[in-house]
Amino acid sequence: MDLLEWTGERIIPKLMKPMNGMLLEHIARYYFATPYIKGRVLDIACGTGYGCHMVAKDRKRELIELVGVDIDDETLAYANREYHHQKITYQKGNAVDPTLPEQLGHFDTILSFETIEHVEDDLQFMDNLYRMLKPGGTLVLSSPFGRGRGQQTSEPFHVHQLTPAEFEDLFVRFPFSDVEIYYQRGVTFEKPRDGVRYFIGMAVCTK
Template identity: 75%
Template sequence: MEWTGERIIPKLLKPTNGMLLEHVARYFFALPYVQGRVLDIACGSGYGCHMVAKDRKRELVEMVGVDNDPEAIAYATREYHHQKVTYRQGDALDPQLPALLGTFDTILSFETLEHVADDRLFLDHLVQMLNPGGTLVISTPYGRGRGMPTSEPFHVHQLTEAEFQHLFASYPELSVEFYNQRGPTFEKERREGVRYFLGIAVCTKTS
């Protein structure tokens, strides 16, 4: 199986794999916010969509998993089928994406921001597609900053923590809470001497 980019395929990994645990933890973190019509942008192999649909089946009306890789979409459709989940191919920066997908009550975007050339446009699309009262849960790894090189071959850049938080300042309609992820755990308050590698924002659209 040859896919471009970074993909988590649980069926090919040991349950103790650190990266798998981190990715699954983000979906567990987001579960309480999931309701109504839900979008998972850059859904990859589809395990997250399936996990969310099973856990939140009463609160979930429909879930749409979108990825730009047709092989990933084919795999997700085959391996992680659920009656409330639809998988679609799409580009996060496509200017027609909001019109194609419609609006959502919950949007999940995990480890995608660092892969797109224009993170501001990407966030514009997500905010546009989020219904008033809806929740966006979005994460990204911290790094050297916008426009700076990264050691990860599939990352365009990795924002600093300050840049990640400042990204939301342009959206007064969003009420945002920030968390830091270290391994499978999330902390709102920083602990002295602890290095946090990833940030996650929970954004509620107030209007």
């Protein structure tokens, strides 16, 4: 099967033009998260593994272990083949499985990029992330904006897309000690500004 047939929205840098806008935006999220990478790290819904490999190479001294989790067997096989690193372990898992924290343990940093819009029970997903994050640990999470929870989206692989207000409300429900909200514009990130329409939100949460 052609790799593009089973990846859906998955980013495959080796099959994309270097200046592809979607590729650049995805890479920018990992660059944004790089300073927070330390200790034991989880990349939930890691896809093809390019981001895991990128941050592992850049933060190899600060990194103890990086666990990349995805639900698709072929995607994980590709990640193991193309983006192997001595500090990375790829494994299969369901992001909304209530037993996931018991399976994976605790992490100093958790990355979740463009994942929450793919799951119907986003609160269970957030509960899993919060339970897996160590006290003092950092969660870096992004999601595109849309019509809101339970509303149809034009993206075939998205269950729904949260509004900016719903996105920010996700983090109010959990007792994080600090939450910083940024919005992505192209490859840059900024604090919200009045009168500017944003399409992707990024949250940095400290437990």
